[in-house]
Amino acid sequence: MTQQKIKFDFTENTIKVDEKFYKKAQNYGTEEYRVLTKICAEHPTASVMTVRREGNYNRVTIKVMEDFLTKYDADALDELHKLCNETKMTVSKTGRPYKKNNMGTIRKWFMSNYSDAYKADMKVKEAKAERDKAVADAINAAKKAEKADTPAQNQ
Secondary structure, eight states: OHHHHEEEETTTTEEEEEHHHHHHHTSTTSHHHHHHHHHHHHSTTOEEEEEOOSSOOTTOOHHHHHHHHHHHOTHHHHHHHHHHHTOOEEEOTTSOEEESSOHHHHHHHHHHHHHHHHHHHHHHHHHHHHHHHHHHHHHHHHHHHHHHHSOOOOO
C-alpha cells in the first residue's frame, strides 16, 4: 500500500508523496513517518514534494452512476443494477468472507466504460455552477449598490 503513495523521481531528485500519506507522515512514530524518514536518509539531497492523486472517483456513488446512465445510456442501467444485485458475501479459498462485487468493482466497471463521458459531463456541470455563481454575485452586487444609492428614510 505504501509503495503506491511514494515515488522517487531520479531526474528531478525528488521524493513524490501522496498528500494523505504526507499528512500521516507528519505525526511522529507512525508507519508513514518511519518510511519517509528512511527514504529521506537514503537520499539526503532529495526534496520531498506532495502530489494529488488523479482519477480518484470516490464520490461516484450508485446514485450518481444511475443519474448519468439514465441521461446518456439507459441500456447500461440494467447492467449496473445487475452488478449491484450481485454484491453479496462469498467465501474465499482461505475461508475468509468477502464481497463479490464491492463498490470499488462497480466504480471500476463504470469508469472503464464511461470515464471520458463522465469527465466531460462533470466539466459541463462545473462550468454551469461557476456561471450561476457569477450571476448570483452580480445580482447581489446590484442589490447592494441599489441599497447604497437609496437615501435612508426616517420613520
